[in-house]
Amino acid sequence: MSVRGAGGTPGGVGSFFIGFLMMCWGFYLLFQSIIVTQSFSLGTSLFHVSAFGGTASITGSMILIPLVFGIGMIFYNGRNLIGWALALGSVSALLVGVLAGLQFTLRSMSLFDLLTILVLSMGGLGLFLSSLRSQ
DSSP states (O other): OOOOOOSSSSSSSHHHHHEEEEHHHHHHHHHHHHEEOOOOOOTSSSEEETTTTTTEEEEHHHOOOHHHHHHHHHHHHHHHHHHHHHHHHHHHHHHHHHHEEEEEEEOOOOOHHHHHHHIIHHHIIHHHHHHHHHH
């Protein structure tokens, strides 16, 4: 019976853990460098609908109206499928609107910081994956 290493391959346990730690630290530094901002408010336009030769904007406040009616219909009759469809559709439209309004930017950093992040994350990923393949 032979001792098997990472991924059932002979050896590679050391490079597995070193690559895993490098990869985790690099991705941690990368995610710490990303700034997330959002532009969602109930008055801004979430969706644009084209109909009859024109466009109409649907705001977050307009999506709350079917949500309120759907909740009222659910409280009146819990088995009302139209009420459930209105409520779940409105909540999902609000979630899509919030997620679509997110903006990701990379903070300013020196070239050394960027190279450190890239070498740690991609070098660690390569070392990690090479430890899993059979020799």
